[in-house]
Amino acid sequence: MSLEKEISFLKEEKAILQKGGGEAAIEKQVAMGKMTARERIAALLDKESFCEYDLFVKHEVHDFGMDKKDLPCDGVVTGTGTINGKPVCIYAQDFTVMGGSLGLMHARKITKIMDHALKMQIPCIGINDSGGARIQEGVGALAGYGEIFYRNTMASGVIPQISVILGPCAGGAVYSPALTDFVFVVENISKMFITGPAVIETVLGEKISQEELGGARVHAEITGNAHFYSMNEKDCFDQIRTLLSYLPSNNTKKPDETKVMAPTFKGKLEDFIPADPKQPYDVRDIIKAITDGSEFFEIQELFARNIVIGFGRINGQSVGFVANQPLYLAGVLDCDSADKAARFIRFCDAFNIPIVTLEDMPGYLPGVDQEHAGVIRHGAKVFYAYSEATVTKITVILRKAYGGGYIAMNSRHLGADFVFAWPCAEIAVMGPDGAANIIFSKEIKDAEDLEAMRKEKIQEYKDKFANPYVAAARGFIDSVIEPSQTRAMLIHTLTISKDKTEVRPTKKHGLPPF
Amino acid sequence: MSEEKQELVDLTIEEGTYKTLLTEKFKMKKKYEPKNTDHVYSIIPGTVLKFFVKEGDTVKAGSPLLILEAMKMENIIKMPFDGKIRKILVSEGVRIAKDTLMVELDK
Numbered sequence: 001m002s003l004e005k006e007i008s009f010l011k012e013e014k015a016i017l018q019k020g021g022g023e024a025a026i027e028k029q030v031a032m033g034k035m036t037a038r039e040r041i042a043a044l045l046d047k048e049s050f051c052e053y054d055l056f057v058k059h060e061v062h063d064f065g066m067d068k069k070d071l072p073c074d075g076v077v078t079g080t081g082t083i084n085g086k087p088v089c090i091y092a093q094d095f096t097v098m099g100g101s102l103g104l105m106h107a108r109k110i111t112k113i114m115d116h117a118l119k120m121q122i123p124c125i126g127i128n129d130s131g132g133a134r135i136q137e138g139v140g141a142l143a144g145y146g147e148i149f150y151r152n153t154m155a156s157g158v159i160p161q162i163s164v165i166l167g168p169c170a171g172g173a174v175y176s177p178a179l180t181d182f183v184f185v186v187e188n189i190s191k192m193f194i195t196g197p198a199v200i201e202t203v204l205g206e207k208i209s210q211e212e213l214g215g216a217r218v219h220a221e222i223t224g225n226a227h228f229y230s231m232n233e234k235d236c237f238d239q240i241r242t243l244l245s246y247l248p249s250n251n252t253k254k255p256d257e258t259k260v261m262a263p264t265f266k267g268k269l270e271d272f273i274p275a276d277p278k279q280p281y282d283v284r285d286i287i288k289a290i291t292d293g294s295e296f297f298e299i300q301e302l303f304a305r306n307i308v309i310g311f312g313r314i315n316g317q318s319v320g321f322v323a324n325q326p327l328y329l330a331g332v333l334d335c336d337s338a339d340k341a342a343r344f345i346r347f348c349d350a351f352n353i354p355i356v357t358l359e360d361m362p363g364y365l366p367g368v369d370q371e372h373a374g375v376i377r378h379g380a381k382v383f384y385a386y387s388e389a390t391v392t393k394i395t396v397i398l399r400k401a402y403g404g405g406y407i408a409m410n411s412r413h414l415g416a417d418f419v420f421a422w423p424c425a426e427i428a429v430m431g432p433d434g435a436a437n438i439i440f441s442k443e444i445k446d447a448e449d450l451e452a453m454r455k456e457k458i459q460e461y462k463d464k465f466a467n468p469y470v471a472a473a474r475g476f477i478d479s480v481i482e483p484s485q486t487r488a489m490l491i492h493t494l495t496i497s498k499d500k501t502e503v504r505p506t507k508k509h510g511l512p513p514f
Numbered sequence: 515m516s517e518e519k520q521e522l523v524d525l526t527i528e529e530g531t532y533k534t535l536l537t538e539k540f541k542m543k544k545k546y547e548p549k550n551t552d553h554v555y556s557i558i559p560g561t562v563l564k565f566f567v568k569e570g571d572t573v574k575a576g577s578p579l580l581i582l583e584a585m586k587m588e589n590i591i592k593m594p595f596d597g598k599i600r601k602i603l604v605s606e607g608v609r610i611a612k613d614t615l616m617v618e619l620d621k
């Protein structure tokens with residue numbers, strides 16, 4: 001055979017393998033509103049940057065007629081490429097090949113590309129679209145899952161790991177995404193659950209659709225398993241590219257700095273805050289008023305909306321924001337919001353991203369459901385995450401900072417580097433209403449006009465304690481600032497903290513309350 | 515999202531009452547109700563397989579009341595205290611949901 005012949009043979013082979021499950025299966029995939037595995041990779045990565053490996057991998061199973069089955073690429077496409085010009089490792093399960101089912105060689109292709117990502121110190125992206133374990137492979141499929149989970153854990157905190165759910169992802173398969181840093185879901189396409197509707201109905205008699213049980217919206221809003229939710233695959237890929245622009249490639253680097261832009265917001269910051277401390281506002285407006293280009297990339301927008309997390313830039317530097325949201329549930333901390341904030345704080349700390357905390361919270365959500373759901377241990381995660389973090393930590397107290405919430409939201413006492421307060425801040429052991437009722441209970445009880453006395457005493461407490469100056473007198477806050485100075489103070493403190501180092505006691509690992 | 519269309523509601527935290535919006539999950543939550551110890555509820559969804567008692571029986575604490583089959587396991591539901599069977603609300607062979615009132619007791 002001449003080399004020419006061999007080359008044309010190679011070309012033909014590749015063309016066949018790249019067709020995946022063939023025309024009919026591809027048509028079915030498209031009919032479901034889904035792109036094929038290779039189309040997805042092409043749409044996500046920089047143009048023509050993808051390089052595929054392991055195209056010729058074959059499974060080695062002989063039982064149940066599998067010896068007669070050719071599975072192109074064993075149902076998964078793996079390779080490397082670039083996003084925003086920076087290298088990434090990627091794999092995409094191919095649903096057109098035996099439902100994207102996972103066998104041992106399929107898994108070994110994935111673990112090989114994950115090993116590459118960890119060695120090359122670059123982000124790893126997994127596109128999930130699989131019916132689950134390839135039953136014919138038996139325990140080999142389970143071994144495959146286990147080997148993926150192990151690598152997810154080893155890579156955790158070293159390289160950013162992203163999971164994209166673009167099809168079913170059920171049973172054991174869900175644990176790889178759950179172990180990664182960010183999970184992306186798309187309306188009508190993503191389905192995630194441990195036990196599907198059919199089993200739930202047979203065993204428990206509970207009738208529920210796939211969408212209601214584990215559709216995209218459910219995971220974005222109710223369970224918190226997903227971090228980004230979009231209406232179609234194209235928007236989903238845009239979100240991934242934006243996310244990566246805020247992150248470093250690994251934990252030894254800092255995120256790339258970008259050109260400095262002024263906020264596009266031109267009004268007065270103080271206008272956002274209602275005069276009555278019991279009236280809400282949208283804290284995202286405050287964030288956008290201080291970030292470069294007034295851009296804010298929100299994470300878990302629909303889940304635990306009483307706390308807002310996400311990335312923005314200040315003076316070209318990538319920053320993680322954690323902000324109480326008075327617009328929802330008065331901005332309280334509860335099980336879900338504590339969990340959401342704590343995980344994000346730990347992500348920022350792992351990847352050298354400074355954290356800016358904007359505080360305005362009246363306390364913890366009361367209720368039997370909260371107490372029984374473990375608000376004590378969930379709430380403790382926030383204290384742990386802030387205390388443990390060694391990246392630059394800056395707090396701006398906008399309005400209310402009461403009780404345990406004051407301590408939790410990156411107070412000086414948990415190791416904040418800088419704490420600022422607006423003049424309308426109320427830093428106190430509890431809200432004026434409650435405090436006055438306790439401290440002045442006798443005066444109020446003995447008064448002729450109970451309500452008038454209560455009002456008077458609440459005002460007295462407010463004047464004396466519900467302000468930033470008591471905390472400032474003790475040095476618990478570094479400065480009381482005008483709202484309009486917020487961005488300038490953040491730029492200054494972030495700039496002088498660029499080489500911050502803080503050492504923690506040597507240990508194998510801590511024991512956060514999870 | 516459509517927060518403009520939603521109505522602000524009052525939410526009391528400690529003793530302060532705040533104007534705010536509610537999350538979907540908050541709206542979904544069930545109000546806690548204290549347990550009535552005279553009532554026997556199903557601990558799990560399943561099928562009532564067999565009753566060992568009938569209305570009016572006097573039963574000793576720990577004696578079996580019924581078998582509730584769930585997750586392929588036969589769960590024997592026992593009498594929580596010495597007492598009498600006031601009322602039986604489910605019949606043998608019926609599939610029931612979790613937290614279904616099955617038996618009412620008298621002390």
